[in-house]
Amino acid sequence: MDVKQDPAVQQEQEQGKRIGKIVLEVKDLKTYVRTKRGVIPAVDGVSFYVKQGETFGIVGESGGGKSMTAKSILRMEPKPAASIEGGEILLDGVDLTKLSEKQMRKIRGREISMIFQDPMTSLNPVFTVGNQIGEGLRIYEGKMDKKTLKAKIIELLKKVNVAAPEKRISDYPHEMSGGMKQRAVGAIAISSSPKIIIADEPTTSLDLTIQAQYLRLLREIQEKSGVSIIFITHDFGIVAKMCDRVAVLYSGRIVEQGTVRALFKNPSHPYTHALINSVPKVEKRVDRLYSIPGQPTPAWERKKGCYFANRCEYAVDRCFEAYPPTFDGLSGTEGHLADCWRLEDKTWKPKPYLA
Amino acid sequence: MGKYILKRLGQAIFTLFAMSIIVFFLARLSGDPADTLLPAEATQEHRDRMMALWGLDRPTHIQYFLFVGNAVRGDFGESLRLPGRDAFNLVMVRMSKTAELALVAMLFAILLALVIGVFSAVYKNSPLDFFGKLIAILGQSLPHFWIGIVLIWIFAVNLRILPTSGYGTWKHFVMPAIVVGWFQVAALMRLVRSAMFEALDSEYVQLARVKGVSPMKVIWKHCFRNALIPPLTYAGIMLGYLVVGSITTEIVFSWPGVGVLVLQSVLARDYAVVQAISIVFGTIIIAVNFLVDILYAFIDPRIRYH
Numbered sequence: 206m207d208v209k210q211d212p213a214v215q216q217e218q219e220q221g222k223r224i225g226k227i228v229l230e231v232k233d234l235k236t237y238v239r240t241k242r243g244v245i246p247a248v249d250g251v252s253f254y255v256k257q258g259e260t261f262g263i264v265g266e267s268g269g270g271k272s273m274t275a276k277s278i279l280r281m282e283p284k285p286a287a288s289i290e291g292g293e294i295l296l297d298g299v300d301l302t303k304l305s306e307k308q309m310r311k312i313r314g315r316e317i318s319m320i321f322q323d324p325m326t327s328l329n330p331v332f333t334v335g336n337q338i339g340e341g342l343r344i345y346e347g348k349m350d351k352k353t354l355k356a357k358i359i360e361l362l363k364k365v366n367v368a369a370p371e372k373r374i375s376d377y378p379h380e381m382s383g384g385m386k387q388r389a390v391g392a393i394a395i396s397s398s399p400k401i402i403i404a405d406e407p408t409t410s411l412d413l414t415i416q417a418q419y420l421r422l423l424r425e426i427q428e429k430s431g432v433s434i435i436f437i438t439h440d441f442g443i444v445a446k447m448c449d450r451v452a453v454l455y456s457g458r459i460v461e462q463g464t465v466r467a468l469f470k471n472p473s474h475p476y477t478h479a480l481i482n483s484v485p486k487v488e489k490r491v492d493r494l495y496s497i498p499g500q501p502t503p504a505w506e507r508k509k510g511c512y513f514a515n516r517c518e519y520a521v522d523r524c525f526e527a528y529p530p531t532f533d534g535l536s537g538t539e540g541h542l543a544d545c546w547r548l549e550d551k552t553w554k555p556k557p558y559l560a
Numbered sequence: 561m562g563k564y565i566l567k568r569l570g571q572a573i574f575t576l577f578a579m580s581i582i583v584f585f586l587a588r589l590s591g592d593p594a595d596t597l598l599p600a601e602a603t604q605e606h607r608d609r610m611m612a613l614w615g616l617d618r619p620t621h622i623q624y625f626l627f628v629g630n631a632v633r634g635d636f637g638e639s640l641r642l643p644g645r646d647a648f649n650l651v652m653v654r655m656s657k658t659a660e661l662a663l664v665a666m667l668f669a670i671l672l673a674l675v676i677g678v679f680s681a682v683y684k685n686s687p688l689d690f691f692g693k694l695i696a697i698l699g700q701s702l703p704h705f706w707i708g709i710v711l712i713w714i715f716a717v718n719l720r721i722l723p724t725s726g727y728g729t730w731k732h733f734v735m736p737a738i739v740v741g742w743f744q745v746a747a748l749m750r751l752v753r754s755a756m757f758e759a760l761d762s763e764y765v766q767l768a769r770v771k772g773v774s775p776m777k778v779i780w781k782h783c784f785r786n787a788l789i790p791p792l793t794y795a796g797i798m799l800g801y802l803v804v805g806s807i808t809t810e811i812v813f814s815w816p817g818v819g820v821l822v823l824q825s826v827l828a829r830d831y832a833v834v835q836a837i838s839i840v841f842g843t844i845i846i847a848v849n850f851l852v853d854i855l856y857a858f859i860d861p862r863i864r865y866h
Contacts, residue, residue, distance in 0.1 A: 281769060314772035321763050329764040331785045331860055341771040377861040393771060 224449065225257030228400050228433055229278070229317075234292035236270075236277045245504040247273040247287065249457035255401065260427065260434040262448035262465070264441060264480065268501060270457040271437045275403045278435075279317055280309045296400070315345055318394040322406040324386035328378040334389045335374035338362070338396060345397040361392040366422055384415035388422070395426055403435045408443070420447055441484045445469060450540075453477045456501050456512040463541030471536035471554070473543040475517045478555035511546065519547055519555060564857055564864050572850040576843060580631065583838040584624050587831050595829075614640070627835070636836035641825065647832035651818065651840055655803075657727060658810070658817035659844075662802035664733050665740035670795060672745045677752025677791070681760060682779060692749055699746030704739050708812035711735045725814040736813045740806050744798050748791050755787035762786075788859050796852035800845040 236248035248270045255261045263271050276282050278294055280301060294301040296316060301309065321327040328337060338358045343349070349357075355374065362370035365388040378386055387407060394402050404423065408416040420443065427434055436447050444451050444465060452462035453476060461474035472478040479497045499516040502508075511517070514524040523546045532548040535541040547553045594607045594616075611617045614637075615626065630636065636647040680689035715735060716724040722731050759765065760783055768782045807819030818837065825833040857864045 279770060281766065310772050310774065312772075313770050319767075319770045321767060323763060326763040327767045329768070329782055329786070330862060340768075340773065344772050379862045390767070393767070397772075 223431060224259045225431070227254045228257050228297060229435075230254040230293075230295040231274075231278065232293040232295065234274065234277060234294060235290040236273050236282050236287055237290045238273075238283075238287040240286070242503075242505040246457050248277055250292070251452075251454070251457070251459050252292075253452050253459065253462060255433045255435060257400070257433055258427065258431040259450065260436055260448045262436045262438065262444045262451035263454055264438055264444055264451060265454035266439055266501065268456075269454040271439075271454055272405055273457075274454070275319065275405050275435065275437055278403065279313055279319060280304070280306075281313075314341055314399070315397045316399055317401045317403065318397060318399045319403040319405065320387070320390050320394050320407045323410045324383055324390050325378075325410065327390055328386055330378055333375050333377055334381065334386075335376075338389065338392050341393050341396045358392075361396055362389070364395065364426070365389070365391045366418075367392070383411055384419065387411060387415075387419060391419075391422065391426070395430065395432070398430060399432060401433045401435060403437070405437045406439070409438075423447070441481050453480065456504070456507075458512065458544065459542075460513065460545070461541075461543035463535070463538065467536050467538050467541045471541070473532075473535045473541070473548060473554070474513075474545050475519045475547075475555050476513050477543070511544070521546065561857065561864055565854060568850055568853045572846050575846050579842040579846070580628055580839060581624070583835055583842065584627055585620075587834055587838075588620065592829075631835075631839060636839070637832040639825075639830055639833050641828040641830040641833065647830075647836040650833060651821065651836045654816060654818040654821050655837075655840055657815065658803060658806065658819065661733065661736055661740065661806065661809075661815060661817060662799060665737040665802055665806075666744070666795070666799055668737050669741035669744035669748055669798070672741075673748035673752055673791070676745075677749040678756050678779065678784065678787075680749070681753045681756035681787075684757070689753075692753070695742075696746040696750055699742040699744075702742075703808075704743070704806075705808045705812050707742065708735065708739045708809060711738065712812075725812070727814075727816050732813075736806075736809050736815055739809050739812075740802060744802070748794060748798070751791045751794055752787065755790045756783055759783035759786045785859055789856065792852055792855060792859070796848050799848045800841075803841060803844055 231254070232252050234248055234251045235246060238245045238247045251270070251274055253261065263274060265271055273282065273287070276287075277289055278301070280289075282289060289302050292302065296312065301312065304312065328334065332340075335355070335358050338361055339354050342354060342357055342361075346357075358374055359370045362373060367373050367385060367388050373381070373385070373389075378389075381389065390407075407423070408419050411419060423434065424447070426432065434447075436444075438444060438447075448465050450462065450464050451468055452459045453468075453474065454460070455476050461468065461472070461477045468477060469481060472481055476497075479495075482495045483497065485491075485494055497516055502512065502515060508525070510525040510527060511520070511529055514520045517524065529544045529546040529548075531542050531544050533539065533542050535543055535548065594602075594610055598606060598610060608617070615623060618626075627636075634648050636651075639645045639647050639650055642650070676688070676692045676695065680686070680692040683689060712724050712735065715722040722734055723729075726732055756779075760779075765778055765782055768778050773782070803818075806815075806817065807823060809815065810817040810819040821833065822837055824830075825837065
């Protein structure tokens with residue numbers, strides 16, 4: 206997909222969407238991981254909501270807590286090392302943190318499904334693709350005869366644009382290309398008509414043309430079914446194409462969230478600003494792509510103050526003393542939030558783009 | 561699939577031929593049977609007559625072709641040590657007893673190893689996992705004959721519920737099968753555990769769980785089949801080991817198996833019997849490996865295309 210097409214794509218996206226009420230609300234979620242070096246707050250008080258038919262992006266660099274947030278929502282945090290230590294995950298008002306494993310099994314797949322990063326490893330190599338799609342269908346819709354099941358599997362494969370689905374149904378994963386496999390995983394994800402699909406970097410391992418196709422497919426599915434998508438990525442370019450609202454995660458905390466438009470137009474947290482700056486621009490020729498200096502401080506070395514302070518070009522003394530409060534109503538829109546001390550000064554902004 | 565099986569079959573037959581060459585010539589490298597069979601004071605004439613009688617005076621390669629031709633028909637000649645006894649028959653009668661024990665022991669080992677291995681992977685660091693480790697360490701470190709003697713002392717001498725030794729009813733199988741199987745349980749169980757562990761950790765298991773598949777189905781459908789390849793490979797080698805390597809157990813339990821025959825025949829340079837034993841052992845091991853190869857393809861579709 207050409208970057209120049211972006212505005213058009215975004216417009217089409219906004220027209221096709223019907224965004225409804227809130228389906229998922231995460232409130233002050235804390236998931237801690239016990240390691241040899243002590244307890245690490247991988248998800249450290251994260252709050253956001255997702256509306257019906259909306260795509261909510263979670264961005265940040267690796268180790269920021271994106272996947273752990275996703276796994277926590279499905280209650281699949283790697284136990285016993287990781288556990289949810291606080292907060293609520295409300296799905297249509299039901300707190301998932303309070304459900305037993307058995308009750309959770311009725312939520313997984315049926316209400317919330319997930320697409321993983323690597324289609325090469327997320328399908329079981331010893332069963333046919335049809336078998337793996339059918340397995341879910343039989344869980345959601347009960348027993349059915351082979352013919353009906355086969356027809357339903359074929360229908361699902363058609364929905365995810367797999368060519369010749371009658372033949373593909375008996376293929377093993379190793380007989381399919383990466384893009385085809387990821388489509389099959391997509392078919393599994395939509396097979397229960399879930400309320401929410403969590404897509405954890407679903408296109409990272411695909412090559413660029415296939416990536417664009419897949420993103421288009423996800424949008425089509427959303428337009429047809431009205432499913433909400435939580436889209437996890439480290440790529441702000443994809444956020445711009447896919448998401449309605451976005452949260453920027455840094456070291457387990459959301460440092461900024463708001464509509465994609467507000468964030469791109471008015472990035473208020475220096476980290477968001479730097480991330481957007483790191484997206485290469487086709488129009489501009491540069492010798493060196495921008496990158497944020499340093500690396501996130503590991504939790505066990507963290508000192509008081511803002512987590513990003515040591516890498517932040519705008520940091521002042523105060524940033525090293527206490528974690529900043531959350532400011533709302535940035536760029537004049539409610540729900541545009543950011544955690545940064547510098548925002549106390551209402552006129553302050555990170556420097557304009559280097560472009 | 562058919563092509564894969566044919567290819568493996570061709571390889572198996574080729575291996576069998578290669579083995580027959582090695583067996584035949586190695587046996588001849590071990591020395592002159594006349595030295596063992598005839599008294600030290602035998603004359604050259606005696607020696608020549610004997611060599612002619614056994615066909616040992618002909619050129620070696622002719623001997624080999626005769627050997628193969630006869631072997632294919634199950635004729636390995638008469639035993640040199642026990643004149644008048646057919647070598648192949650001698651081996652097969654004893655071999656069948658050894659094979660029975662090996663199969664029972666293997667069944668015992670596989671069942672136990674699968675159950676303990678799977679559950680110690682699922683419940684890692686639980687008491688069950690610890691118990692599994694204990695069984696593994698003991699099984700690998702205690703000598704066969706010692707376990708045998710202790711078992712006899714407990715179950716035959718004190719409790720009097722099992723026969724001390726010999727061959728006959730199912731009760732005769734219990735102790736030797738435990739002795740032979742225990743060692744194998746240990747290794748097999750650890751393999752099952754680590755393979756299961758890897759499978760449980762995989763992304764396809766996560767996807768299965770995301771789909772809402774029940775934990776039992778995740779374990780037995782999604783992980784188990786993927787975890788079978790390493791233990792299956794070992795089980796193939798193990799069956800070979802069981803068929804060949806239970807001499808101590810056979811002696812402890814007076815089992816009428818092939819182990820003692822091997823020992824006696826090698827010491828006596830009984831060419832006919834040694835060759836028959838080697839070929840039968842080799843054939844069994846090649847056949848087992850062939851079966852394992854075919855099972856691989858059934859378990860893992862990716863293997864069918866290599």
